[in-house]
Amino acid sequence: MKVGIGLPNTIPGTDGARLLEWARRADTGPFSTVAVLDRLVYDSLEPFTTLAAAGAVTQRVGLATMIAIGPLRGAAMLAKQAATVDAISGGGRFTLGLAVGARRDDYEAAGVAHRGRGARLSEQLAHLRSECDDLDVPLLVGGSSGAALLRMARYADGYAHGGGPPRAFASAATKARAAWGDLGRPGRPALWGQGYFAFGDPDRGSAYLRDYYAFTGPFADTIAAGNLTTARAVKDFVRGYEAEGCDELILLPTVSDLDDLDRLAEVLT
Amino acid sequence: MKVDILGAGPAGLYLAILLRRGDPSREITVIERNPPDATFGWGVVFSEDTMSALRDADHPTYTEIGDTFARWDSIDIRYRGERLRSRGHSFSAIRRTLLLDILQRRCVQLGVTLRFGVEVTDPATLTGDLVVAADGVNSLLRRGNERRFGSVVAPQGCRYVWFGTDLVLDAFTFAFRETEHGLFQAHAYPFDENASTWIVECRPEVWRAAGLDAASEADSISFCEKVFADELAGHRLLSNRSQWLNFQRVHNRSWHHGNVVLVGDAAHTAHFSIGSGTKLAMEDAIALAAAIEREPDLESALVAYELERQPVVERFQQAADTSAGYFERVAAHTGLEPIQFAVNLLTRSGRVSHANLTLRDPAFGRAADAWFAGRGTVIAPPPTFTPLRLGPVTVPNRVAVLSTVSTVSTVDRVSVPGAGLVLTELVAVDDGGRVSVDTPTVDGVDWASLGSRAHDAGALLAVHLGHAGARGSTRPARYGMDVPLRGPSAWPLVAASAIPFGPNGIVPVAPAADGLARLRDAFATAAARLAEAGVDVLELDLAHGRLLAGFLSPLTNHRDDAYGERSRFPMEVVSAVRAVWPADRALAVRLTVADRVARGGLTVDDGIATARELAAAGVAMVHVEAGQSVAEEQPTYRRGFLTELSDRVRNEAGVATLVGGHLTTIDEANTVLAAGRADLCLLDLT
Numbered sequence: 001m002k003v004g005i006g007l008p009n010t011i012p013g014t015d016g017a018r019l020l021e022w023a024r025r026a027d028t029g030p031f032s033t034v035a036v037l038d039r040l041v042y043d044s045l046e047p048f049t050t051l052a053a054a055g056a057v058t059q060r061v062g063l064a065t066m067i068a069i070g071p072l073r074g075a076a077m078l079a080k081q082a083a084t085v086d087a088i089s090g091g092g093r094f095t096l097g098l099a100v101g102a103r104r105d106d107y108e109a110a111g112v113a114h115r116g117r118g119a120r121l122s123e124q125l126a127h128l129r130s131e132c133d134d135l136d137v138p139l140l141v142g143g144s145s146g147a148a149l150l151r152m153a154r155y156a157d158g159y160a161h162g163g164g165p166p167r168a169f170a171s172a173a174t175k176a177r178a179a180w181g182d183l184g185r186p187g188r189p190a191l192w193g194q195g196y197f198a199f200g201d202p203d204r205g206s207a208y209l210r211d212y213y214a215f216t217g218p219f220a221d222t223i224a225a226g227n228l229t230t231a232r233a234v235k236d237f238v239r240g241y242e243a244e245g246c247d248e249l250i251l252l253p254t255v256s257d258l259d260d261l262d263r264l265a266e267v268l269t
Numbered sequence: 270m271k272v273d274i275l276g277a278g279p280a281g282l283y284l285a286i287l288l289r290r291g292d293p294s295r296e297i298t299v300i301e302r303n304p305p306d307a308t309f310g311w312g313v314v315f316s317e318d319t320m321s322a323l324r325d326a327d328h329p330t331y332t333e334i335g336d337t338f339a340r341w342d343s344i345d346i347r348y349r350g351e352r353l354r355s356r357g358h359s360f361s362a363i364r365r366t367l368l369l370d371i372l373q374r375r376c377v378q379l380g381v382t383l384r385f386g387v388e389v390t391d392p393a394t395l396t397g398d399l400v401v402a403a404d405g406v407n408s409l410l411r412r413g414n415e416r417r418f419g420s421v422v423a424p425q426g427c428r429y430v431w432f433g434t435d436l437v438l439d440a441f442t443f444a445f446r447e448t449e450h451g452l453f454q455a456h457a458y459p460f461d462e463n464a465s466t467w468i469v470e471c472r473p474e475v476w477r478a479a480g481l482d483a484a485s486e487a488d489s490i491s492f493c494e495k496v497f498a499d500e501l502a503g504h505r506l507l508s509n510r511s512q513w514l515n516f517q518r519v520h521n522r523s524w525h526h527g528n529v530v531l532v533g534d535a536a537h538t539a540h541f542s543i544g545s546g547t548k549l550a551m552e553d554a555i556a557l558a559a560a561i562e563r564e565p566d567l568e569s570a571l572v573a574y575e576l577e578r579q580p581v582v583e584r585f586q587q588a589a590d591t592s593a594g595y596f597e598r599v600a601a602h603t604g605l606e607p608i609q610f611a612v613n614l615l616t617r618s619g620r621v622s623h624a625n626l627t628l629r630d631p632a633f634g635r636a637a638d639a640w641f642a643g644r645g646t647v648i649a650p651p652p653t654f655t656p657l658r659l660g661p662v663t664v665p666n667r668v669a670v671l672s673t674v675s676t677v678s679t680v681d682r683v684s685v686p687g688a689g690l691v692l693t694e695l696v697a698v699d700d701g702g703r704v705s706v707d708t709p710t711v712d713g714v715d716w717a718s719l720g721s722r723a724h725d726a727g728a729l730l731a732v733h734l735g736h737a738g739a740r741g742s743t744r745p746a747r748y749g750m751d752v753p754l755r756g757p758s759a760w761p762l763v764a765a766s767a768i769p770f771g772p773n774g775i776v777p778v779a780p781a782a783d784g785l786a787r788l789r790d791a792f793a794t795a796a797a798r799l800a801e802a803g804v805d806v807l808e809l810d811l812a813h814g815r816l817l818a819g820f821l822s823p824l825t826n827h828r829d830d831a832y833g834e835r836s837r838f839p840m841e842v843v844s845a846v847r848a849v850w851p852a853d854r855a856l857a858v859r860l861t862v863a864d865r866v867a868r869g870g871l872t873v874d875d876g877i878a879t880a881r882e883l884a885a886a887g888v889a890m891v892h893v894e895a896g897q898s899v900a901e902e903q904p905t906y907r908r909g910f911l912t913e914l915s916d917r918v919r920n921e922a923g924v925a926t927l928v929g930g931h932l933t934t935i936d937e938a939n940t941v942l943a944a945g946r947a948d949l950c951l952l953d954l955t
Binding site: 123132177181183184188217221 | 417522523525526568569571572573575576578673694695744746748749750751752753754755756758771772773808865897899902903904905906907908910917929930931953955
């Protein structure tokens with residue numbers, strides 16, 4: 001299993017210099033990928049622009065959206081942004097993860113109907129996979145509903161899980177494999193997982209998670225309680241995901257201190 | 270800390286005990302609207318796991334409970350006048366009133382305030398730092414806040430009534446009795462040395478036909494005593510305000526809001542047929558009390574409690590849902606022989622497999638395997654390795670695997686030696702019926718050589734023959750499925766109606782009768798070629814929204830000619846193929862039994878009717894599939910997600926079935942086969 005790290009693009013107050021230094025250090029560290037989240041109505045940086053910049057200051061590390069909210073963008077624009085990130089980073093480093101996201105206000109702000117978002121994501125995926133576009137980057141699709149898993153199996157190369165303990169990943173992975181077989185896709189889907197961590201100031205990290213997920217109501221507390229705040233917790237989490245057949249695990253920061261990145265690099269090596 | 274607990278059932282009382290034990294300075298009040306000696310229900314079941322949890326949580330109550338427990342290790346299935354016994358299960362149960370009495374006394378001993386006969390109507394009067402909703406299925410505290418808790422409450426399963434009896438059973442007993450009105454079943458178990466619980470259950474239409482909707486309590490009792498006269502052996506059924514009920518399934522997305530927390534039935538119910546309600550309630554109390562001791566503040570404790578309990582409860586609820594569904598439809602299983610009926614019942618919820626049954630009771634496992642193998646011997650292979658007679662052919666074992674044509678033809682042995690049946694990918698009747706340029710056609714493959722490779726590996730060769738219909742002319746599978754070709758590389762499509770499949774789909778042409786006749790002939794010609802080349806089994810495609818399935822589903826057949834009668838064209842093709850397919854070879858059909866859309870699609874009953882028609886037309890086996898008639902649908906995926914559908918087709922249409930649906934182990938296959946849910950399993954070994 002490969003392990004990647006998130007860029008702090010959705011942690012409020014992260015400036016460009018910090019973000020690029022984060023990407024540079026990740027490039028020289030034990031990480032397979034740097035990944036970004038996507039939120040429109042939040043103090044955050046746009047995912048494709050962020051990855052283009054990260055791609056420009058790194059040589060080796062993979063770049064991924066984990067995930068980008070597809071329907072907020074037109075299909076042709078989405079394809080152009082993805083192809084641009086791929087080109088700027090030299091080709092072959094970018095993985096495009098897409099899902100419908102969870103927030104209604106992101107849709108309102110983008111002027112896009114929330115209703116019918118699943119069908120619209122399917123249309124985008126069909127567009128990205130068509131000969132006229134022929135975007136040559138691996139595609140991941142996220143979401144937990146049966147319709148989302150079906151969409152993943154129909155169009156994507158793999159599944160982007162939304163987070164949780166290893167047993168939650170295991171259950172989603174089983175469903176993803178079942179959907180893959182149902183569609184008659186050859187082989188098996190790539191399986192990507194994610195988790196949150198904070199070492200230096202775990203309280204600040206958990207406060208960020210409660211704020212970032214405030215729209216989910218009490219579930220925000222559940223997510224904050226899952227924040228990995230010790231070396232032991234990270235190691236157990238990594239081992240748990242590996243045992244459940246995860247191909248690539250992205251550990252997302254909840255505090256944008258570079259010390260946290262260095263500490264995670266230490267823990268993983 | 271001040272804690273108000275609403276409801277003096279097992280969850281509320283036990284939580285009060287544990288919290289007070291943990292810190293005697295806590296002010297704990299349990300408020301109950303009924304008097305202390307009110308009696309509802311008879312005995313409640315525990316498992317060994319619960320008992321060890323109780324031992325660690327509070328030893329005095331554990332000792333008292335353990336002293337009065339009924340314990341047993343067998344399940345009896347009484348069916349068609351036979352009694353089948355499966356051993357090695359461990360159960361214990363206690364009289365509900367006694368359990369409550371033990372818990373109440375312990376509460377008093379520890380200084381918990383118990384207020385009985387107090388009806389709370391305004392939740393605002395509960396002013397504790399923590400307010401616990403232990404007030405059951407119809408929880409007052411939950412009802413005011415459905416949106417916050419994300420509550421879903423809905424009736425589930427059959428009509429049931431909870432009786433006692435003075436017959437002391439020595440096993441958990443499931444009894445089935447056919448009556449002139451329909452099937453009745455009893456779930457019964459002992460709970461002390463004097464009495465047993467005796468729950469009677471039947472479908473609502475049976476209940477009405479028997480006049481039980483209008484019957485008095487005494488009439489209900491005498492009716493049920495007559496139905497189960499043999500099993501009760503002269504003993505009486507006892508009432509305790511026993512009314513016919515609908516089980517209410519309670520599910521909450523969140524179990525706490527502010528300082529209010531849900532426990533037991535207020536948080537979740539699991540259908541009584543898996544006997545876990547009290548167990549889950551008391552385990553909730555243990556987890557919540559432990560989280561409060563452990564966590565730095567109340568909020569973290571409630572989150573930790575929810576995190577620990579929700580996944581466990583979800584698993585039980587899923588098993589309970591499956592079990593409730595089983596008992597709703599059990600009448601369809603009365604065609605099974607007693608031993609297979611018993612295996613089907615014991616494995617109904619997915620928590621017990623063939624291997625579990627065999628480990629718990631080797632003699633029972635041997636008897637089931639010997640029956641399955643059709644042998645009188647005590648040593649028989651497990652079901653997976655028992656040959657299958659499929660019409661005129663014999664499949665050497667019950668495992669099928671998928672293989673692409675190129676894999677079969679390029680390697681020396683088929684990809685998975687050991688399977689009884691190698692099933693190819695979709696092979697198109699002609700170029701126009703291909704899914705993509707990679708789809709093999711009947712004309713493009715040396716079938717005789719492929720067949721001998723399969724035979725060399727000890728398997729039969731089955732060819733999946735079809736026509737892509739509206740799902741044709743797409744990019745190769747490495748780009749995904751159903752991505753339409755564009756421009757000059759695309760080819761024209763035909764389908765039941767001119768409805769494109771999925772986003773950007775090519776609009777197919779709906780052929781008239783003469784065009785359909787040509788397509789039918791193409792199927793027959795292709796089948797004849799495969800027959801000539803010695804293919805063992807032909808699996809004709811009526812699945813997943815391709816040409817023939819497109820006629821079956823109302824979502825894709827909008828024709829107003831004679832072929833608007835949806836099974837007409839597929840059945841014409843089946844007859845034409847049957848006519849050219851040799852009598853000494855097997856014909857199977859891959860069938861979408863039901864659609865996976867909210868409304869307007871094929872229903873399971875539609876699919877079962879089609880399966881019956883196919884069997885009558887000489888089809889030896891139905892390969893059960895679901896959905897994919899249209900691109901946007903709502904499937905439910907899990908391990909064995911097609912098993913229940915296969916069970917229904919096999920037992921209601923009376924035809925052999927092949928089922929996949931993400932079965933990955935031999936034990937899963939053994940369980941499916943031994944229970945009579947399918948005849949052949951497609952294993953996913955990727």
